[in-house]
Amino acid sequence: MTQQTVLPEERAHPLSAWKRLSYLVRVKSADPTLLLALALLIVFGYLIFAPVVLLLVDAVTVHFADTARTRQDLGDLTFYYLNRVLLSPISRDLFWWPLAHTAIISAGAILLAFLVGAPIGWLLSRTDLMGKKWFSTALLVPYMLPSWTFALAWLTLFKNRTIGGLPGWMETLGFTPPDWLAYGALPIALILALHYAPFVILLFGNALKQFDTQLEDSARSLGASPLTVARRIILPLMMPSLVSAATLIFAKCLGDFGVAYVLGVPVGFDVLATSLFRAISTSQAGASAVLAGAIVLLGSLSIIIDMRLLKEARRFVTIGAKGAIAREAPLGKWQLPAVAWAFAVFLVSAGIPLAALLLTTVMHVPGSFSLDNFTLDYWIGTDLGTTALHQGILLTGEFWLALWNSVWMVGLAATGAGMLGLLVGYAVVRSPVRFVSVALRQITFLPYLVPGIAFAAAYLSMFAVPRPPLPALYGTPIILVLAILADQMPFASRAGISSMMQLGREPEEAGQIVGAGWFRRMRSIVLPIQRGALVSAILLPFISGIKGLSLVVVLAVPGTDLLTTYAIRLVDYGYSQAANAVVVMLCVVAFAGTMLVQKIGKANLSDGMGSK
Amino acid sequence: MSSIVLENIRKTYGRNAPPAIADLSMEIGSSEFLCLLGPSGCGKTTTLRMIAGLEHPTDGRILVDGKPIVSVADGLFTVPEKRNMGLVFQNYALWPHMTIRDNVAFGLTLRKMPAAERDATVDQVMTTLGIARYADRYPGQLSGGQQQRVALARMLALQPSVILLDEPLSNLDAKLRLEMRTELKRIHAEAGSTIVFVTHDQWEAMTLATTIAVMSEGELQQVGTPDDIYERPANRFVAEFVGNLPINIVERDDGRSDALHAWIDRCLTLFAVDGARVASAGIRPEALRFGSLSDEEVTRHAAGQGVIVDIVPTGGSWIVELDVAGHRVFAIATEHPQVTTGEQTHFWVERHHLHLFDRDKKRITL
Ligand SMILES: Nc1ncnc2c1ncn2[C@@H]1O[C@H](COP(=O)(O)OP(=O)(O)OP(=O)(O)O)[C@@H](O)[C@H]1O
Ligand SMILES: [Mg+2]
Numbered sequence: 003m004t005q006q007t008v009l010p011e012e013r014a015h016p017l018s019a020w021k022r023l024s025y026l027v028r029v030k031s032a033d034p035t036l037l038l039a040l041a042l043l044i045v046f047g048y049l050i051f052a053p054v055v056l057l058l059v060d061a062v063t064v065h066f067a068d069t070a071r072t073r074q075d076l077g078d079l080t081f082y083y084l085n086r087v088l089l090s091p092i093s094r095d096l097f098w099w100p101l102a103h104t105a106i107i108s109a110g111a112i113l114l115a116f117l118v119g120a121p122i123g124w125l126l127s128r129t130d131l132m133g134k135k136w137f138s139t140a141l142l143v144p145y146m147l148p149s150w151t152f153a154l155a156w157l158t159l160f161k162n163r164t165i166g167g168l169p170g171w172m173e174t175l176g177f178t179p180p181d182w183l184a185y186g187a188l189p190i191a192l193i194l195a196l197h198y199a200p201f202v203i204l205l206f207g208n209a210l211k212q213f214d215t216q217l218e219d220s221a222r223s224l225g226a227s228p229l230t231v232a233r234r235i236i237l238p239l240m241m242p243s244l245v246s247a248a249t250l251i252f253a254k255c256l257g258d259f260g261v262a263y264v265l266g267v268p269v270g271f272d273v274l275a276t277s278l279f280r281a282i283s284t285s286q287a288g289a290s291a292v293l294a295g296a297i298v299l300l301g302s303l304s305i306i307i308d309m310r311l312l313k314e315a316r317r318f319v320t321i322g323a324k325g326a327i328a329r330e331a332p333l334g335k336w337q338l339p340a341v342a343w344a345f346a347v348f349l350v351s352a353g354i355p356l357a358a359l360l361l362t363t364v365m366h367v368p369g370s371f372s373l374d375n376f377t378l379d380y381w382i383g384t385d386l387g388t389t390a391l392h393q394g395i396l397l398t399g400e401f402w403l404a405l406w407n408s409v410w411m412v413g414l415a416a417t418g419a420g421m422l423g424l425l426v427g428y429a430v431v432r433s434p435v436r437f438v439s440v441a442l443r444q445i446t447f448l449p450y451l452v453p454g455i456a457f458a459a460a461y462l463s464m465f466a467v468p469r470p471p472l473p474a475l476y477g478t479p480i481i482l483v484l485a486i487l488a489d490q491m492p493f494a495s496r497a498g499i500s501s502m503m504q505l506g507r508e509p510e511e512a513g514q515i516v517g518a519g520w521f522r523r524m525r526s527i528v529l530p531i532q533r534g535a536l537v538s539a540i541l542l543p544f545i546s547g548i549k550g551l552s553l554v555v556v557l558a559v560p561g562t563d564l565l566t567t568y569a570i571r572l573v574d575y576g577y578s579q580a581a582n583a584v585v586v587m588l589c590v591v592a593f594a595g596t597m598l599v600q601k602i603g604k605a606n607l608s609d610g611m612g613s614k
Numbered sequence: 615m616s617s618i619v620l621e622n623i624r625k626t627y628g629r630n631a632p633p634a635i636a637d638l639s640m641e642i643g644s645s646e647f648l649c650l651l652g653p654s655g656c657g658k659t660t661t662l663r664m665i666a667g668l669e670h671p672t673d674g675r676i677l678v679d680g681k682p683i684v685s686v687a688d689g690l691f692t693v694p695e696k697r698n699m700g701l702v703f704q705n706y707a708l709w710p711h712m713t714i715r716d717n718v719a720f721g722l723t724l725r726k727m728p729a730a731e732r733d734a735t736v737d738q739v740m741t742t743l744g745i746a747r748y749a750d751r752y753p754g755q756l757s758g759g760q761q762q763r764v765a766l767a768r769m770l771a772l773q774p775s776v777i778l779l780d781e782p783l784s785n786l787d788a789k790l791r792l793e794m795r796t797e798l799k800r801i802h803a804e805a806g807s808t809i810v811f812v813t814h815d816q817w818e819a820m821t822l823a824t825t826i827a828v829m830s831e832g833e834l835q836q837v838g839t840p841d842d843i844y845e846r847p848a849n850r851f852v853a854e855f856v857g858n859l860p861i862n863i864v865e866r867d868d869g870r871s872d873a874l875h876a877w878i879d880r881c882l883t884l885f886a887v888d889g890a891r892v893a894s895a896g897i898r899p900e901a902l903r904f905g906s907l908s909d910e911e912v913t914r915h916a917a918g919q920g921v922i923v924d925i926v927p928t929g930g931s932w933i934v935e936l937d938v939a940g941h942r943v944f945a946i947a948t949e950h951p952q953v954t955t956g957e958q959t960h961f962w963v964e965r966h967h968l969h970l971f972d973r974d975k976k977r978i979t980l
Contacts, residue, residue: 024689029670032693508707511668514694515701516721516772526720530711 030434034520039429039438042422046445049488053464054298054452060291060463068288083288087296096289097296100277103187103266107273108255110191111198112248118195118347119202119247125340127207130330132341141344143352145200146596147589148549148566150260152193154585155355157264158362158578160184165268168578171358174370185269193261196351198251205250209243242311249308253301257453259552260566264573275455275552282459282556291463294456302451356589363583380579391572395583404568405587411479411564412547415486419494420540422487424532427498432507446495449488454552461485461557477559489553490543497542501535545595549588565591616679616775616808618642618665623674625660625832633672634660635832642825644679647802647809649819652829653855658812659704661829662778665810666701667694678776700774704781706765708753714740714764715749721772739771743797759790766794770801777801777809783818795822816856820844828852850975853896859933861896861969862943872939877918884916885965887980893973901967902945904934905953907960915962922957936961 030036061083064074072082087097125131126138144152160179161170172179182188221231259275267276274297281290333340362368363380377383382394395401426446433439449457461484465475475481509531513523529536551566558567565588572581619642625635635657642648650658663669665676667683670691676684683692708717715736722732740746743763753761762782769777779798783791799822802809813819819826820840828835828843828851836848847853853861864878866889882889907917920938932951936943936959945961953959970978 021687021689025670025686025691028689028691032691508703508705509709511694512701512703512707512709512768513720514668515666515699516768517695517698517724518720519695522724527709531709533711 039433053460056463057460087292100272104273107191111194114195115199119199123203123207127210149197153261153264186271205247249304253304294459297456404563408565416544419490423494423498426495427502431502446491450492458556497539617644619677621675647824649823651819656829657832699776700769701778859899880916896969899944900946904961917960917962
């Protein structure tokens with residue numbers, strides 16, 4: 003029988019802090035989540051935090067090669083490098099001009115991306131544009147492919163005699179493009195703009211979609227003209243998404259190495275990323291650390307501004323009523339011009355460049371359309387008589403090695419990132435100590451603030467020499483795998499965190515109740531439920547890693563070439579057809595991967611899973 | 615089959631949060647069917663989860679069959695995996711990636727039961743609960759009621775010594791609710807398990823439990839049989855929380871002295887109760903009698919007088935609303951009341967139906 007126990011008049015002896023601690027340790031040790039979180043914190047402290055810190059330290063300490071010049075000892079604090087990069091006579095070529103160029107091309111890219119992207123974002127989200135579905139995939143194609151692919155395509159079309167190698171199509175057709183059209187700021191900005199226009203299309207389009215038409219209507223009913231509505235109501239509400247797209251594009255341009263390398267470097271047009279690359283390849287460790295630090299600083303600033311604004315934006319979203327149906331404006335007689343415009347953008351940003359690339363690979367002389375000019379030599383020919391490349395790339399060992407390297411290194415890194423991302427998600431969501439979970443979240447997000455090429459520089463600082471427990475890693479595949487893995491952590495951990503948030507504790511607690519220990523719960527409950535999330539947390543980093551150049555160009559050596567670095571090497575040798583062929587293969591892999599992810603993503607949604 | 619004892623349990627979530635459970639002591643006898651009853655947020659789920667081991671108490675001890683499984687003072691904490699308790703979650707928490715059969719079999723697999731024996735047990739449990747047909751479906755393909763049976767089957771397959779249920783009926787429609795209620799009673803009768811059942815629905819508690827524990831704001835208000843709780847509420851909270859139609863309360867200290875107060879005073883005199891201690895009085899609507907009385911009867915019952923304001927039929931019984939000096943007083947008639955609205959009527963109460971409370975809102979035993 004039940005009765006209420008008589009309560010003792012006073013509390014049993016107050017517990018000593020020690021007793022309480024030992025109890026808490028007992029409780030927490032039943033669940034290794036905290037241990038997992040701490041272990042992950044150490045791993046990422048080593049793989050992400052340490053390299054970045056070391057890079058910053060490298061910028062202000064004396065390196066071995068410079069002990070004589072600085073008259074200081076190895077490792078002393080010095081302003082020599084800062085001085086050299088920012089103030090000395092060579093600072094103009096090393097830093098200030100590249101900075102100005104970077105500013106110009108980012109500004110140009112942002113402006114152009116908006117001119118192209120914003121109308122399309124509106125067409126796709128708020129009008130009855132014909133073939134909307136097709137366009138909304140097709141217009142994102144440029145972003146699925148590596149940006150410098152388009153630089154190669156540009157070169158294929160507009161290359162002139164200023165640099166060596168085969169002529170471009172224009173040249174062959176009898177028109178010599180001027181330098182300002184063939185190289186430098188204009189084409190770089192244009193290509194970056196087309197490549198990052200999908201940001202604008204997506205962000206601006208989504209914001210427009212969520213925008214409550216009632217706000218618009220109520221203003222109209224108060225007698226405001228459509229122009230006033232656009233200026234006073236729509237624009238302010240769209241501002242966060244616009245600024246967000248702009249800062250993202252800026253951060254991306256900052257770290258983008260390939261486009262400027264292909265179109266700028268041959269005519270001495272340097273941006274920060276290429277200047278950093280030159281400093282690294284000429285072994286100026288101190289200067290490259292300063293340059294990389296500057297890029298990190300600018301990148302972080304822009305992202306932090308963006309995050310601030312996103313918070314603002316969330317405030318706005320709550321103002322706009324939910325569930326409002328976005329009205330589709332009928333285009334009427336503008337339908338045809340609109341479709342033509344969208345299609346033209348598709349042609350210029352994806353169709354023509356890809357076609358040009360593909361065609362080049364089957365032509366001896368680019369742009370000459372006589373029948374005997376067509377050939378499959380660059381794919382499967384033999385005895386080509388060129389110095390370094392005797393066969394078509396499909397018969398060349400290095401190509402297959404590079405492909406294999408790309409697949410296994412990026413595959414391994416992506417798998418690692420995906421798994422770790424899920425574990426990070428678990429640790430962040432479940433960690434009983436808030437501080438640990440916040441730290442873990444921030445550290446895995448850090449590479450996002452560090453543009454690829456600067457992150458590679460950080461990895462050089464960290465792993466060019468032995469760092470116990472690891473030996474010196476430069477020149478080995480391991481450094482590439484680790485760098486790609488770390489670089490993909492922001493996405494992988496975000497994916498992990500959000501899927502763990504959705505999972506909730508209960509399925510796992512139900513496992514505990516029937517007697518499953520922690521490892522068993524991980525294996526039989528948590529991971530299987532998250533299978534779908536895991537697949538995309540692996541595949542998306544894989545795609546993004548396989549087309550990435552900025553990060554690996556610094557870290558790869560001929561033995562560890564990936565498809566991207568191999569293509570760039572071919573560009574350096576002037577074998578443009580072969581380089582293009584490699585790029586075409588790369589595009590095929592990246593595009594197929596993206597499509598695969600979309601397929602799988604859909605399949606998961608309707609999997610008969612999820613008992614809510 | 616197991617008894618559970620909670621001793622001075624305190625639970626705070628986070629260092630500076632107010633305690634979710636302030637100081638809870640309770641005994642749950644072996645094979646008892648105990649309902650934890652209380653309003654939302656009073657700490658029922660927290661209590662249940664501490665028994666299961668999914669939360670740890672900040673202070674106190676929990677004993678099962680006399681052996682401590684948690685004791686803060688001794689640094690003792692048994693993990694939930696080792697407690698052999700069955701818990702059914704409010705939203706079932708089935709594993710979406712396993713078939714129904716696998717959901718039910720998982721715990722047995724962990725216990726390394728031979729495959730043949732395991733399959734037989736699983737089939738038997740699923741058949742009893744009428745879900746054998748869905749064995750190869752996934753939880754997402756079942757209705758709420760079917761999922762709920764799966765959750766029960768998953769728990770029952772392990773034959774736990776203690777069964778913990780967190781509002782298991784709250785997502786079901788009326789018919790399913792009745793079916794599951796019968797099911798639970800059967801399980802309790804056949805297996806003789808100790809069952810702790812959380813609900814904020816008093817009807818559920820009344821009809822299922824052998825014992826009810828009423829909680830409010832993290833404190834235990836009363837433990838007793840359903841009849842105890844209903845007929846002898848330990849305090850004002852229990853009196854007001856339990857009962858379909860809220861109990862009629864007369865505050866004697868509210869500074870007014872009208873006909874209703876005068877009526878209570880006369881009742882106290884009639885029942886020979888020392889009125890000084892009584893701060894408030896409560897009469898359940900079904901205990902309030904009404905009708906026309908002769909003067910002699912009025913004196914005998916210490917009856918009061920009021921006006922009938924409204925009569926609401928509720929199918930087999932009628933709620934009668936009286937106005938007494940501006941107070942609303944409710945009564946329930948089980949036969950068609952022979953009165954009409956606007957009529958004057960007498961009302962009175964029997965001695966054992968009058969609940970009296972002191973200034974601390976505690977029950978005064980007559
Ligand atoms: N994980 C938690 N962290 C912080 N506070 C909590 C947590 N879980 C419960 N609480 C708080 O503890 C108190 C008791 O919560 P509990 O879930 O036990 O209530 P309940 O009686 O089960 O209510 P309901 O009937 O709504 O389910 C509430 O005030 C709640 O806000
Ligand atoms: Mg609850």
